[in-house]
Amino acid sequence: MTAKPVVRVQAQDFDTAKELEAMTKGQTNIGAVVSFTGLCRDEGGVLETLELEHYAGMATAQLNDIAQQACKRWPLEHLLVIHRYGKIPPGKNIVLVIATSSHRQAAFDGASFVMDFLKTNAPFWKKEHFKDGSTGQWVEAKDKDDKARDRWD
Amino acid sequence: MKILYFAWIRERIGLPSEDISLSKDIETVQQFLDWMKTRGENFEYALEHDQVVRIALNQQHCNDFSTRLDGINEIAIFPPMTGG
Numbered sequence: 001m002t003a004k005p006v007v008r009v010q011a012q013d014f015d016t017a018k019e020l021e022a023m024t025k026g027q028t029n030i031g032a033v034v035s036f037t038g039l040c041r042d043e044g045g046v047l048e049t050l051e052l053e054h055y056a057g058m059a060t061a062q063l064n065d066i067a068q069q070a071c072k073r074w075p076l077e078h079l080l081v082i083h084r085y086g087k088i089p090p091g092k093n094i095v096l097v098i099a100t101s102s103h104r105q106a107a108f109d110g111a112s113f114v115m116d117f118l119k120t121n122a123p124f125w126k127k128e129h130f131k132d133g134s135t136g137q138w139v140e141a142k143d144k145d146d147k148a149r150d151r152w153d
Numbered sequence: 154m155k156i157l158y159f160a161w162i163r164e165r166i167g168l169p170s171e172d173i174s175l176s177k178d179i180e181t182v183q184q185f186l187d188w189m190k191t192r193g194e195n196f197e198y199a200l201e202h203d204q205v206v207r208i209a210l211n212q213q214h215c216n217d218f219s220t221r222l223d224g225i226n227e228i229a230i231f232p233p234m235t236g237g
Contacts (some may be wrong), residue, residue, distance in 0.1 A: 038237055052236070053160055055229055058212035059236075083236060095237050115237060121214065123229075124236025125160035138161045141233030 005067030005079040009060050011086040014096055023078050023098055030077050032104040034111040036097045042090035048131045052094070054085040055123035066117040070099070073113065074106035081114060083124065116148045154222075158199075159231035162206070165199035175222070182208055183218040185228065200230070207231050 008014075016037050024033055040050045063081050071079055082096040095118070099110040120141070128136035157170045179185050186206065190197050200206055208215045209229040210222070222228075 053163075054236075055157065055159055055209070055212075055231070058209055058229065061212055062214075119237040120234060122236045123159065123209070123231060123234055125232065126235045127160070138232065139235045141235050 003071045003076040003079050005064065005071055005081065007060060007063040007067055007080075008082045009054065009056070009063065010082065010084060013084070013093055014082050016093070016096055019080060019082070019096060019098060023080060023100055027077070027100070029102065030100045031102045032107040033098065033100045034104070034107040035099075036095075036111050036115055037093055038095035038115075040088045040090050040092050040094055043128070046130050046132070047090055047128055049087040049089050049129045050094070051087050051127040051129060052085045053125045053127065054083075058123045059083065059085075062122045063118065066114055066121060069117070070110045070113050074099075074101065074110040076101050076106055076110045079110060079114070081118070083118070083122065085124065087129070113152055116145075116152060119145045120149045154225070155227045157227065157229040159229065162199045162230055162232055166195050180221055181218065182210070182215055182220050182222065182228075185222060186218065186230075189230075205232050207233060 016035060020033065020035055024030060063083060067079050067081050077100040080098040084094055088094055097111045097114045099107040101107040126139040128139065130136060154173050154175050155170065156173055158166050158168060163169055179188055186200060190200050210225045211227050
């Protein structure tokens with residue numbers, strides 16, 4: 001049976017430990033849990049907050065689409081994707097992906113696939129606000145992110 | 154037609170969204186973008202580099218600008234995405 005992914009797009013923070021526990025508690029068929037948490041960096045101490053803009057309806061739809069592709073491609077037991085929007089200070093959570101499976105490779109690959117596609121296909125945009133009061137440019141998309149996605153073709 | 158703008162494209166245009174009745178002559182995404190660029194300096198500036206303009210039709214990515222707009226009621230214009 002194909003796992004039914006859970007996707008949440010939210011302003012509020014999440015608790016990685018609690019999400020991990022909720023996904024694995026009482027489960028005896030899971031042999032592997034892979035979790036990826038993306039955090040806000042302070043860029044050498046100069047960043048005050050990272051502002052994440054999103055296209056509300058489409059963000060959820062795209063994350064669902066990416067998560068469903070992962071569930072079709074690998075034998076996952078569960079797949080959770082949480083992406084935050086709004087202003088996020090350094091050290092705080094931005095994104096969480098948890099994949100569980102019987103054997104480790106599916107969970108590793110499924111989580112990695114979701115992150116690679118999410119970076120280039122989910123409609124979120126980052127803008128930097130600095131401690132000196134200045135607002136930076138919108139973060140530019142990177143070619144290496146396109147390459148990371150294309151390796152799954 | 155509902156038109157949505159995001160990130161620096163939204164800032165350059167100066168609006169988050171618009172409701173517009175498109176002329177019947179505008180049949181494809183490319184024709185739509187070409188017309189948008191004629192709407193003023195802010196639109197021309199926001200859309201000056203085709204390679205960094207991304208389009209979604211009814212909340213689905215559109216990679217082929219020759220796509221027709223039949224049945225579309227929401228167009229979003231935005232730069233390459235930087236989430237994660």
